[in-house]
Amino acid sequence: MSGTPSIDGGHPIRDEVLGYGGQDITxxxxxxxxxxxxxxxxxxxxxxxxxxxxxxxxxxxxxxxxxxxxxxxxxxxxxxxxxxxxxxxxxxxxxxxxxxxxxxxxxxxxxxxxxxxxxxxxxxxxxxxxxxxxxxxxxxxxxxxxxxxxxxxxxxxxxxxxxxxxxxxxxxxxxxxxxxxxxxxxxxxxxxxxxxxxxxxxxxxxxxxxxxxxxxxxxxxxxxxxxxxxxxxxxxxxxxxxxxxxxxxxxxxxxxxxxxxxRIGEFKRRRSEIFDRYQDTFADVEGLITPFVKDTVDPVWHLYAIEIDEEKFGCSRKEFVNSMHAENIGVQVHYVPLNHHPYFQEEFGYDEGDFPIVEEIYEGIVSLPLFPAMSEDDVEDVIQAVKRLHEHKRD
Ligand SMILES: Cc1ncc(COP(=O)(O)O)c(C=O)c1O
The missing domain is CATH 3.40.640.10 (Type I PLP-dependent aspartate aminotransferase-like (Major domain))
Known part of the structure; x- marks a missing residue:
């Protein structure tokens, strides 16, 4: 589904909200x-x-x-x-x-x-x-x-x-x-x-x-x-x-x-399937930085965290998050760096910008929904919402 993103007046991709994470209880x-x-x-x-x-x-x-x-x-x-x-x-x-x-x-x-x-x-x-x-x-x-x-x-x-x-x-x-x-x-x-x-x-x-x-x-x-x-x-x-x-x-x-x-084997398989599907789909989307995976690890993926390159993708992370929410797709930012929090600033003297790599990551990072109870349709909704926004911004 392409067309106008919900945030710009189109119909939301989903009627029900999809969270960014959640339990699978049987x-x-x-x-x-x-x-x-x-x-x-x-x-x-x-x-x-x-x-x-x-x-x-x-x-x-x-x-x-x-x-x-x-x-x-x-x-x-x-x-x-x-x-x-x-x-x-x-x-x-x-x-x-x-x-x-x-x-x-x-x-x-x-x-x-x-x-x-x-x-x-x-x-x-x-x-x-x-x-x-x-x-x-x-x-x-x-x-x-x-x-x-x-x-x-x-x-x-x-x-x-x-x-x-x-x-x-x-x-x-x-x-x-x-x-x-x-x-x-x-x-x-x-x-x-x-x-x-x-x-x-x-x-x-x-x-x-x-x-x-x-x-x-x-x-x-x-x-x-x-x-x-x-x-x-x-x-x-x-x-x-x-x-x-x-x-x-x-x-x-x-x-x-x-x-x-x-059930952890089942959870690991489903999380990996969704992770791989996102990786395959988003690898070629200009302006999306997909997760790097070391060849020495075999993770059970908790998050699928991408980074939005504002210039190449066509909108800021803030606009991306608000656009996904308008499509009824839950996304979250992991994390607001701790040196941005008033407590760590006031108590220990940290400040925004103290850690250049963290800062660069924080600028664009956002986690897409990833949890085993997601259906294939849920995964497809996320993909379509991202593609729709990207295409609209690049028009
Ligand atoms: C990296 C990390 N550390 C600690 C915690 C705290 O765990 P809990 O929510 O079980 O207290 C969380 C949970 O959000 C976490 O993601």
Whole structure:
């Protein structure tokens, strides 16, 4: 379908709004929830434990600790690994929670620029940001494409830094045939509805470090010692060892997670099909910069993020977004760089323009709808909406 874009007076490509991401829930998840509700525990019980074991086995980590969100997972790891006065290097092209992992612990988030092609942290720039106060690095596997893991680990080894891999976009993604999640020191996942595996809200810490796992488990549940030594005959006796949190996950949500994890192969295939269809279609559209994919990775794609070259495409990113919305197609920008946010500017002195590559990417970036529940017609609607706008602007 070509013709006049809806924003300029044409009929919208769709009557119903298509979101940019969303869950895929079947009868299996619904039955699992009913079964969980009939169980003895609807808070953290055996289903949470089973889900943790399955995630740990799937990503190749010794421990998995389920929590209430990806943000909670970052909070607990930040608190476990960093302290007041530390510096923690991360990307500005992420959601606020990534950098907040440092802030929660009183540490300073130090932003480094990203690589122009993958949009992941640039190891050379990370190296330049290391000071004597640097305690860690928090890389993000942007859109599902793993970072240069070995290069980042080499920097961490060289300077004795702790690494938290923000893998919220990347459950199931592989780097050099290895799943993300098992690398040192720890990784975190999010189970928000736009993510590949969802439980509505939820998150997970995974690690091979026994001490770190114990610390995170304790922080998750009030830092309570439930069986202090010497109190065997006083079963009620439980005492706190410090200020902890209640980030306990529930058996109800874990029951959804177990089914979703079992379906991850199906999700990966469908996400890849849509991703490839977009890649084939948009490769030749002038003014659209399509995602670059490294040959050492096998991602489970979370986002399909293109960049609009205003001059060549014929309109700005702003006009593109508003035009897609007028066609009832949900698109989103990942992300407003963190150095643009008032909090990071006022608290840490960052400013717009501090990171030239991030700035260049932010200028044109926009994510098109990509989620397994999309039908072929939905995908076609997105393609037609983009083509219609492009043709109209080039007339
Ligand atoms: C890169 C990244 N980090 C952290 C988070 C926070 O995860 P959650 O929404 O589960 O708290 C998100 C989710 O939006 C994310 O995309």
């Amino acid at each position: 009868e299996r998840e619904k039955e699992a929830v009913v079964e969980a509700l009939d169980g003895d525990y609807i808070t953290r019980g055996p289903t949470v434990e089973a889900f943790e074991e399955e995630v740990a086995a799937y990503v190749g980590a010794d421990h998995a600790i389920a929590v209430t969100s990806g943000t909670a997972a970052l909070h607990l790891l930040g608190e476990a690994l960093f302290e007041d006065g530390d510096e923690v290097i991360t990307t500005p092209l992420t959601f606020v929670s990534t950098a907040n992992a440092a802030c929660y612990a009183g540490a300073k988030p130090v932003f480094a620029d990203v690589k122009r092609d993958t949009r992941n942290l640039d190891p050379d720039n990370v190296r330049e940001k290391v000071t004597e106060d640097t305690a860690g690095i928090i890389p993000v596997h942007y859109a599902g494409q793993p970072c240069d893991i070995s290069e980042i680990l080499a920097i961490a080894d060289e300077h004795d830094l702790r690494v938290i891999w923000d893998a919220c976009h990347a459950i199931g993604s592989e780097w050099n045939k290895e799943k993300v999640g098992g690398q040192k020191d720890a990784a975190i996942f999010s189970f928000h509805p736009v993510k590949t595996v969802t439980t509505g809200e939820g998150g997970m810490v995974v690690t091979n470090d026994d001490d770190l796992a114990e610390k995170v488990r304790s922080l998750r549940s009030f830092r309570m010692d439930y069986s202090p030594e010497g109190y065997d005959n006083e079963p009620w006796y439980q005492v706190t060892e410090g200020v902890g949190y209640n980030y306990n996950f529930s058996d109800i949500l874990a029951s959804i997670g177990r089914v979703q994890l079992d």
